[in-house]
Amino acid sequence: MDVTVVGSCMTDLVSYAPRQPKPGETIHGTNFQIGFGGKGANQCVMAAKLGAKTAMVTKVGDDSFGKNYIQNFKDHNINIDHVGVTADASTGVAPITVSDDGQNSIVIVAGANMLLSEQDVAAAEHLIMTSKVILCQLEIPVQSTLTALNIAKKRGVKSIFNPAPAQEGLPSELYSDCDIFCANESEAEILTGEKVSSIEDAKAAALTLLNKGCNSVVLTLGELGSVYVSQTEQEPQVVPCPKVIPVDTTGAGDAFLGALAYYLALYPKMTVLEALTRSSRLASISVQAKGTQTSFPSRKQLPSDLFQ
Numbered sequence: 001m002d003v004t005v006v007g008s009c010m011t012d013l014v015s016y017a018p019r020q021p022k023p024g025e026t027i028h029g030t031n032f033q034i035g036f037g038g039k040g041a042n043q044c045v046m047a048a049k050l051g052a053k054t055a056m057v058t059k060v061g062d063d064s065f066g067k068n069y070i071q072n073f074k075d076h077n078i079n080i081d082h083v084g085v086t087a088d089a090s091t092g093v094a095p096i097t098v099s100d101d102g103q104n105s106i107v108i109v110a111g112a113n114m115l116l117s118e119q120d121v122a123a124a125e126h127l128i129m130t131s132k133v134i135l136c137q138l139e140i141p142v143q144s145t146l147t148a149l150n151i152a153k154k155r156g157v158k159s160i161f162n163p164a165p166a167q168e169g170l171p172s173e174l175y176s177d178c179d180i181f182c183a184n185e186s187e188a189e190i191l192t193g194e195k196v197s198s199i200e201d202a203k204a205a206a207l208t209l210l211n212k213g214c215n216s217v218v219l220t221l222g223e224l225g226s227v228y229v230s231q232t233e234q235e236p237q238v239v240p241c242p243k244v245i246p247v248d249t250t251g252a253g254d255a256f257l258g259a260l261a262y263y264l265a266l267y268p269k270m271t272v273l274e275a276l277t278r279s280s281r282l283a284s285i286s287v288q289a290k291g292t293q294t295s296f297p298s299r300k301q302l303p304s305d306l307f308q
């Protein structure tokens, strides 16, 4: 495999509304869509749409959402040897509200994803060790994510860890066992306790994360681009993002991560900064269309310079 994702899949229940409701308020929406989401699966689908050979290690419920999701993986040629089905929980769902400015708010009910056990991940050891890159997030149990990163480290497989949704008190190995630790501004705030509302804040927070033992840190800032630091390059580098008018930002971070995994796997000589620049371009394309995976561009729709 080029890219294996050990992570979540969710059915996105997306309401479009003029603005986000205030606490206790009911507002009229304008449109509703059901789609395929979940940070893990989104990242995997992005890598697959770019042409990577991909596999998913995940768990769905024994229900129609789960059946449809497995078909979605097949439709994208994603290997499903380690996609489990459980009768003990429903397939994960994510009610999402997207406002007219393209911003979203999301509640996840992770369901079957939380039953992806350390044993399930250990059973995928051969798949993980024969992959070029693995990607993990936090929509499955923390210990299962840790098991995947431990295997990757032990077997010399490149890994990207996206601590999303962020939670305080993560085991220190989650910082040290991945090659790239990639968080957005709100996740970085939770993990560092520092406010992140500018590029300068992001540089400081990225260094705080680096000091927690990360090998390298990418901190994404939406339209402001991203900041990169590593143990060998401790001066933070800023990677700008193309300016676009967002329609729906849901999954933009996942498009970025799936693209980054694709470039690391298939362009091993490319610098990380170049891979980040190209991944930002791809994420900025995804925010210009509605939906999560449906907004991710596929290789044939993209300019050839992204693949040179």
Ligand code: RIB
Binding pocket: 010, 011, 012, 036, 037, 038, 039, 042, 093, 094, 106, 108, 139, 250, 251, 252, 253, 254, 292
């Ligand atoms: O990152 C976006 C994703 O977060 C959505 O697809 C939703 O399912 C949640 O997992």
